[in-house]
Amino acid sequence: MKAAMQLKEQLRCIPWEDRPEGCSDVVWRFGGNPILTAQSIPGCNSVFNSAVVPFDGGFAGVFRCDSKARLPLLHAGFSTDGITWDVQPEAIMFDTDGQDLPPLEYAYDPRICLLDGRYWVTWCNGIAGEPTIGMAWTKDFRTFHQQENAFLPHNRNGVLFPRKIAGRYAMLSRPSDNNHTAFGDIYYSESPDMVYWGRHRLVMKRSTGWQALKIGAGPTPIETPDGWLLIYHGVLQSCSGYVYSFGAAMLDLDQPWKVIGRNKKYLLAPQRQYERVGDVNNVVFPCACLHDASADRVAIYYGGADTVVCLAFAHLSELVDFAKGVD
Amino acid sequence: MKAAMQLKEQLRCIPWEDRPEGCSDVVWRFGGNPILTAQSIPGCNSVFNSAVVPFDGGFAGVFRCDSKARLPLLHAGFSTDGITWDVQPEAIMFDTDGQDLPPLEYAYDPRICLLDGRYWVTWCNGIAGEPTIGMAWTKDFRTFHQQENAFLPHNRNGVLFPRKIAGRYAMLSRPSDNNHTAFGDIYYSESPDMVYWGRHRLVMKRSTGWQALKIGAGPTPIETPDGWLLIYHGVLQSCSGYVYSFGAAMLDLDQPWKVIGRNKKYLLAPQRQYERVGDVNNVVFPCACLHDASADRVAIYYGGADTVVCLAFAHLSELVDFAKGVD
């Protein structure tokens, strides 16, 4: 736990660890990875693909925990340093506030986005057994107010923008099919009210190499003077299964469905034991970033092998350069 | 009910042919089938899966015509009797009225719905090569005003309700994948403004027999005192390909996502040469109904074998009984 020690002095900041000597990668892993394993939550099969935000002087998060029935649900969690987490043993029971919503069947791969003073959680939600984008908001990470699903099935990886675009809420998502979807591109949609969605636009399609099979938005996009920094995952189909890596692109600030930069290289690919070996081999799947623009720091939370939660770091300026393809 | 009002003056004019002697089927075919073939449109490969409405004392329609490049587009057409049609040789060029909409790539399987004095056309529309629900309105079937696509891909068989439900526009659709989708259920969505859609609900899932693989809404639902009469197609997968038949269900008037009746039998299955043999064998695919409630008559327009347009008839009261499962 030496790594955690090093971090103490940065207690009020986002988690951080300097780039290891000799390393020239834009993104580097936390030395204390994985930061969360199934051992942390009683009766849990695995914890991964989870989202965190700064909250109340520390951090709060929503965690994907698969039970021993292999049913994925969301759990809230809290942390003072962003590294050591106290995850609630009970899954979030969403409050429907009297609305007649379709019942919660399963929930996975959450993202969190602070918007108008509310923390909006989006996730992959089952409706009649098919995946779509579930939505809820909370102010305290104790009570979560579920809202209407954003889209029709089949959809996954719904990621909100942290402010309105031209007066409307905006979300990225990845239309899918009802299985281990073998295709997938990122689309953009708008909403006047977080209930009804429309004005759908293609943002970008799968490409080659590590992102040849499908792509999906990762953490909430980070607004920079150069555009929206989008970290996204990509999938390659090998003859022993899918390989999930992640890279970055830059979207136009005002018309975020326009891609103004995109790097053909990945930022991180599964290469450590905890990324290569687990319930699903060869997966790194980013769901959240913490960033401190003034310190030029980004902490990326990602799932490893669909089994554990991991952390990686980067300098924001380097990420932006990378995403613009300057790399 | 305003729409129905408007139709009163046309009471005597929907196409009709009495049930043949000895026939006890709820739906029977027009003796002059097919009513439209590729010969009717110059340079056309096929014409099928088309929609019609009463218009200007006669009828107007939007027709799916596949070119000899096998590119499907929509053509407007007019008729005085609903049987002999004058289809425009040029495909509809949609007017975007200055909006920056994704370009039209292809268009097929139209439906028409009179709503607030506008004829709304919905169809399967390509966005970035993937199918979703295109929307446009016209008042004269000469100028068509294209609007935003209703949903994200992949979707087909978008069918509007002919009046608002609880103050909002309502549409049925069939989420799909990007291919000859091997699954498919009918969902219900609402919109305050025909631009943004939400409050999605499952209506009904595929079932057994002729509707075991997938189902999709057919003509605009017909409002009856007993509920919304929904004629829908179903698909069975045989070892020589898909077989498209159609049947009926009854939806709750106020909460149309609630199924209050559904018949396990089909109303019509491909059995005539023009339904069994064509560009796609064994297809009957209904896209429109004309009905005259006072005369207890319904005329159903359906595509045959993805090649021709056909017509069938029924008594509305018998369709309602059938849909309620009383049959």
Place this chain on the structure above:
Amino acid sequence: MKAAMQLKEQLRCIPWEDRPEGCSDVVWRFGGNPILTAQSIPGCNSVFNSAVVPFDGGFAGVFRCDSKARLPLLHAGFSTDGITWDVQPEAIMFDTDGQDLPPLEYAYDPRICLLDGRYWVTWCNGIAGEPTIGMAWTKDFRTFHQQENAFLPHNRNGVLFPRKIAGRYAMLSRPSDNNHTAFGDIYYSESPDMVYWGRHRLVMKRSTGWQALKIGAGPTPIETPDGWLLIYHGVLQSCSGYVYSFGAAMLDLDQPWKVIGRNKKYLLAPQRQYERVGDVNNVVFPCACLHDASADRVAIYYGGADTVVCLAFAHLSELVDFAKGVD
């Protein structure tokens, strides 16, 4: 209907029509085909793949009738000439005689075999939604006594031998999977009591050409001095679906799992409109033979295009030569 006329003089014999002039095929079609269509049974979608036997001076049969829900069930039928059939409008309700058998879910592709004074019907029967071999016996074709299913799923095309082999009942069957099985070979099994089955042996595997994908036993094997004459169907996978033809093999009299003759050619392949066009295109599927060894005549009942019942004829001696590969 001249064909039917010709047959009158043979009223007590099996149906017959001489080989057409100029035809040199071993098997030739009845001029009055199809002999049964859906029109014959009220509310029926189709009637095909059915079995008949001599009964009470005339003939009785068990017919596969698919309802308009596309649910296949079995119907009894009677005929004086084997050509004009009176099929019961109601499906057979099997009598379980108090046994706690799995409930009947669907029933298709029957065969009939007279054994020890009982007419045994075998068919493809659903158990928990999966296909296996259903069994029942009747003495009068009015009351059918259902017995235990012969095998575990997934199995189809169970065909009994008309006498015991080495003191045990014997059946051919075609192990399958739970779908449009893309493989299939013929196996042989024995039973001391028609309840418990064992001593399973491979009889023959799919081969090339018309029988490259899968094969399955057809009518009850015919005992001849040269061996058991087995007419069987074979399937070829074309790029527009499966093609079902039928041919013949000769099995050892005492060890029927030993193939002593097999012809690489088919006897009949789908070539007429009623065999090529229907609910499933390009299918001829034989389920029963009537034979009169003294007259050297065989009448073969087969389904056409999964839609109608057809009849074909052959000389027994020629069939035997063909099956021995002498052809």
Place this chain on the structure above:
Amino acid sequence: MKAAMQLKEQLRCIPWEDRPEGCSDVVWRFGGNPILTAQSIPGCNSVFNSAVVPFDGGFAGVFRCDSKARLPLLHAGFSTDGITWDVQPEAIMFDTDGQDLPPLEYAYDPRICLLDGRYWVTWCNGIAGEPTIGMAWTKDFRTFHQQENAFLPHNRNGVLFPRKIAGRYAMLSRPSDNNHTAFGDIYYSESPDMVYWGRHRLVMKRSTGWQALKIGAGPTPIETPDGWLLIYHGVLQSCSGYVYSFGAAMLDLDQPWKVIGRNKKYLLAPQRQYERVGDVNNVVFPCACLHDASADRVAIYYGGADTVVCLAFAHLSELVDFAKGVD
């Protein structure tokens, strides 16, 4: 046989029938189609996808005949008018002239090309059960001299150019897999000696619509002042199987792997009963042309539904215009 009558006066010419009145298609069908059916060859299942050339004052051809074992082999045939054919009842036995060639397993889809005084036949030939391009030459259509296969498996639709290109023999082909290949593009290869092949180049890829799944060269390309006229088949995958149509492209005279024209429309698609219904539904497959440039006439031989041989006509000048995309 009125159609054949009409042709008598053109006895020394290629077959011909004027464009029907009211028809504006570039290619039109012969009124006497199909010109060859299985009835013409004893013991044959079907005859289709065959090639013809002018020969000895009349015409000679190589015909694909599938036996009743569904084994495809090649048969020679002769005709005085190009319409009525005398096809040899026995399949061609290739002479290997003492070479140790892989044994002939099956043979289908022949083309014929006159080169240096020899009629070269190319076909789909089995090597170790896998398809590749078989080659043989004849001077009299009685003795055929088999040569080495041109390529490694898996390949189909090998079509020679009728003269050397830059001093080397040239062939188009369609690399495949070992099944109902779901992809396919046209490549160009050269050979100094008809034994060794190399300098492979892509000519053109599958595209959209009727040619979206795969394409393959059809008849021997026709040299015109504007380039090589290439008639080729294209395949669309419908939900009831593949649909084979044919269209045209124009290749550079000196560098035939360069496409200088290509029409998005098809010339002919399966629309007649004999093209829609057969052993494989919805197939028109061209294998040969006869052309008379001075009379501006082309006769196209094509297979219908993998079952019969058909004939269609066109004016060469119109084909060229079509292929250039001027249409």
Place this chain on the structure above:
Amino acid sequence: MKAAMQLKEQLRCIPWEDRPEGCSDVVWRFGGNPILTAQSIPGCNSVFNSAVVPFDGGFAGVFRCDSKARLPLLHAGFSTDGITWDVQPEAIMFDTDGQDLPPLEYAYDPRICLLDGRYWVTWCNGIAGEPTIGMAWTKDFRTFHQQENAFLPHNRNGVLFPRKIAGRYAMLSRPSDNNHTAFGDIYYSESPDMVYWGRHRLVMKRSTGWQALKIGAGPTPIETPDGWLLIYHGVLQSCSGYVYSFGAAMLDLDQPWKVIGRNKKYLLAPQRQYERVGDVNNVVFPCACLHDASADRVAIYYGGADTVVCLAFAHLSELVDFAKGVD
């Protein structure tokens, strides 16, 4: 090897190791896992999915050993403590006692059941290349008497009950297809004589989560006052392949096809390196239990990653509670 030390004092008992401190799982792994690897058998690729029984004061077993040709065969083995095994270097040569049985092609995934003084071995046995349930008995684990295969192909995971049910032998099995079967439910069959089998009943179907794709019986069921305790494996399909876990259900004592308890959670899922990484990743596959009811102890033998043999422990009473769903 400290773990093995601890066990010495329990030499006449079944293997045992107390639940680790802090662990609250119903099933826990042996500290000395894996107990058998390929190194133990000369020329062997792997040893896994094996069965053991108490025998002659110690233990005997039948082990699945895959050769370096990757041919799976069965080897006998002996042990005094149930942990250290002496596996025979030569595969079992079954004695057919003069019966004309289909030849042994391969053999894998054995189970052993003591019945009427004979140790019955059941395994996945090839007949004509297809999997079914092989059967043999031994009294000394030196001579094995092979019997008729129980069922037709395709079947796997045949597991006998350790006593007759209502006077008949009883077996669970998992009907399959001829490949990496993507479905699978547990059925029950009866036999009067261990040769002929019938009276087949569905026991339970695949479900959700870890058992969503298929399930199969594991060790011989353990009779308890509450019912038959059935440990069974379940398979989940991830995007990097199948994941095999195991759980438990409780079957009715007299009608074992009736499920009276079933837990949605797994007992053990692949989480250790030797379960996650091997010839097939992410597999735990139980084939045998030793139990000592008086000591409330169960030792479970399971294969790890299709590569090694492992051992886990549980208290019988807790397993029963778990299986009843009381957990």
Place this chain on the structure above:
Amino acid sequence: MKAAMQLKEQLRCIPWEDRPEGCSDVVWRFGGNPILTAQSIPGCNSVFNSAVVPFDGGFAGVFRCDSKARLPLLHAGFSTDGITWDVQPEAIMFDTDGQDLPPLEYAYDPRICLLDGRYWVTWCNGIAGEPTIGMAWTKDFRTFHQQENAFLPHNRNGVLFPRKIAGRYAMLSRPSDNNHTAFGDIYYSESPDMVYWGRHRLVMKRSTGWQALKIGAGPTPIETPDGWLLIYHGVLQSCSGYVYSFGAAMLDLDQPWKVIGRNKKYLLAPQRQYERVGDVNNVVFPCACLHDASADRVAIYYGGADTVVCLAFAHLSELVDFAKGVD
């Protein structure tokens, strides 16, 4: 034998490590494996499946390096001991010497063969996005002269013989499809000039066990008095993906398409962590051998898990015995 001559002076220098004590395997791994990892090449994702030859008193090699875009290209490298390698950071830019060759799209799985004083490199090369056999030669491993691709797509694993056979160059290859090909056999082709190829013959087909799905030639065959020693990879399809092992066969010296020995066992299968866990799990893929016949030594270079380069050793005489099936 000229090539072997040239090597004499290097007799003492191929990498070597004696067989570990207690090991009786024909092939054993180098204790220092892996010898090359991505760390060795800046900006590289992985280095594997690479080829080496004796060169200039030491060794030279061509290495498959996948970039972080997951684009595979070839890099040259040099070594004095064959174990520690200096791989060029820049991919090989092939010199086309003015030929109009299809542009290089990607390049992987190289082999090197010394022929007539030139080092010929063959690799999997993209033409129009499809894989075939790329060819180039070098004399100094600095300038590489690209030549025409040997074959049409789709092909992989092209391996030259190190001398002419009956006066012609000879190559083994593995025809494929355009994906993770699920079939694959080894063929033999000849060329008079390294440009045009023909006289194709099947060498051997996939078989059972570890080589049941597909096989492909590995290193350049080694000439021995007993025949050509061919080390080749084989693939087994497990339910968690493909497993690549390698074994050996012996080909006739004069007619190398004739197999005179083949061992059913593998020589090496993925069993170490660096073979089991990586970008593609469970892969050992041999691309090159160094051998010293007088010392009876062979060093085999193989890729591990599509991630690293590994080394293994054997005695040539034992390999020959193994390949002959004497093992």
